[in-house]
Amino acid sequence: MAAGTALVYDGEMINHKLLWEDEACKIEVPERLSSCYGRLQHYNLIERCISVSAREGTESEIMLIHSMDYVEIVKSTEKMEKGELQKVSAEYDAVYFHQTTYRCAKLAVGATLQLVDAVLSGKTRNGLTLIRPPGHHSQRSAANGFCIFNNVAIAAKYAQRKYGLQRILIVDWDVHHGQGIQYAFDDDPSVLYFSWHRFEHQKFWPCLSESNYDAVGQGKGRGFTINVPWNQIGMGNSDYLAAFLHVLLPIAFEFDPELVLISAGYDSGIGDPEGQMKATPECFSHLTHFLMNLANGKLCAVLEGGYHLWSLSESVCMTLKALLGDPLPPLSGEMMPCLSAKESIQNVRAAHKPYWKCLTYEDVTPVQDLSTVSCQAEEAEVTQTNVEFLSPQEVGDVNEVIETDRFLETHMKSVLSLKPPIKTAAAVDDSGLHLLPPTVHIPKGLDMKEFETTISAFDVKNMKEEALKSLLNMLAVLNKIIKKEVINGLAISSTPSLSSAIALAHCRNLKVQKVLCVFVGDMDIKIELDDDKVLLINICAKHSEQVNTKHNISLNWKEVSVAFYGLFYDPSMIQ
Secondary structure, three states, X not given: OOOOEEEEEOHHHHHOOOOOOOOOOOOOOOHHHHHHHHHXXXXXXXXXXXXXXXXXXXXXXXXXXXXXXHHHHHHHHHHOOHHHHHHHHOOOEOOOOOOOHHHHHHHHHHHHHHHHHHHHOOOOOEEEEEOOOOOOOOEOOEOEOOEOOOHHHHHHHHHHHHHOOOOEEEEEOOOOOOHHHHHHHOOOOOEEEEEEXXXXXXXXXXXXXXXXXXXXXXXHHOOOEEEEEEOOOOOOHHHHHHHHHHHHHHHHHHHOOOEEEEEEOOOOEEOOOOOOEOEOHHHHHHHHHHHOOOHHHOEEEEEOOOOOHHHHHHHHHHHHHHHOOOOOOOOOOOOOOOXXXXXXXXXXXXXXXXXXXXXXXOOOOOOOOOOOHXXXXXXXXXXXXXXXXXXXXXXXXXXXXXXXXXXXXXXXXXXXXXXXXXXXXXXXXXXXXXXXXXXXXXXXXXXXXHHHHHHOOOOOOOOOHHHHHHHHHHHHHHHHHHOOOOOEEEEOOOOHHHHHHHHHHHHHHOOOOOEEEEEEOOOOOOOOOOOOOEEEEEEEOOOOOOOOEOOEEEEEHHHHHHHHHXXXXXXXXXX
16 A cells, blocks of 8 residues: 655745736735645654645646636737736636736645556655645636636546546535536536535525535436535534534445545634634645545545635644554534524535445435525624635734634644653563564552552452463553543453443543543443443343343344345345
């Protein structure tokens, strides 16, 4: 399997810039690229990546998506004066041209294709390309929403033509609907397109009915377009995770892509004047990590939007850190999605139930009376009623930027606090030590008195010496995880039920707030689970006589495995 993470960047793409006053376009600035690259340097991430040079996309590559006439129009802007550029720009929605736009747009396409080549040829496992102008709004014969050539759509067609791929997943987490990508693959079952976007009942740009949850594709492509419309602002980490866990990931695993392309727009992050959402930068590392489990890790992240420079650059860094395999930072905030998010997710699942086995046997009834409909009048001042972008000034740009900057300065310090030098600890007997990498920590010189408070509540008097030793080793590993001296650990025990009970008791003694315990096998854990701090899930071979409770759930392995097989391979097995 290929290893390493590619980074594609060319500073020449900074040359594309606005030459006149334009309220809609003025937030798409060259500093979007330079701030991202500078932040990557700050965190010493660039030297950890495999550098891949950008190149120009060829006209034949661009015309995999765009018409020849449109390419000629963009090419003609190279020799135009300011007045002519402004006139051509006015023919499109929220777009500007510069004498360098054609060159920069070709570099954006070529940089994206270079990344696809690096990943699919096995040079690297995954990668990120920092490009502008962005692409996901542009259509066959039209620039749109700052976008000139549709970089990700071209990349998907390119991967199909050059590498013969049959299944490509495009994940668009930009806050705007990437209608250009949707139009390109609306009837194509070989490309699964997922987009969440600020929608607000079709009042937010681009104000299209086909951005709603019931737009699922056309013809053979029905079921392969997934739109999650956000009907209110302020969506955060829990809402984004819920959309992934309950919509995208089940369908994506069933689809089984050979390549994942991310239209990585960060205007869906905190502080952005366009999105007005609340997702913090570390959320994007978790989203990236989820997607890395698909397509054997073949993943290409391609920059789209993002207009709060600090939020954008921190989010880009968190995405790259995830691609590099760094430990995921803890997510901040309440982990319960809001009502409006749950309504949108429910409606998407209902709309796609006819097309995907993973949704077939679930009770997903559409929500007709949305909670946000009655709020439209009150929210009119924060939504858009025409096709113009909301200007930063209209949302109190100066004060909001200062407030977000202050928050990010403090927040990122806590998120990126010093990680332990050792990632993993293991408690194994001496015969297995030679199998472990030298970087794994092995607890030594254990003292039973250290764990006396925990162990005293259990009957361990008759335990054999080796069993007691393995128990102490397990507690030592657990201690290091709780004290944040390591990220994770492994322990081998001959008494798993007792060890699990003691481990849970030890977590309680050390005031751990919440613990998830998944026990595979028949067990008998003697511990009270009535304080909302432990969720115990037991997957066992025999039917349990105990009554499931909110925090103590027993599942029969046979039923679980048959259900899993049926959902993904043979639905007729489920009665």
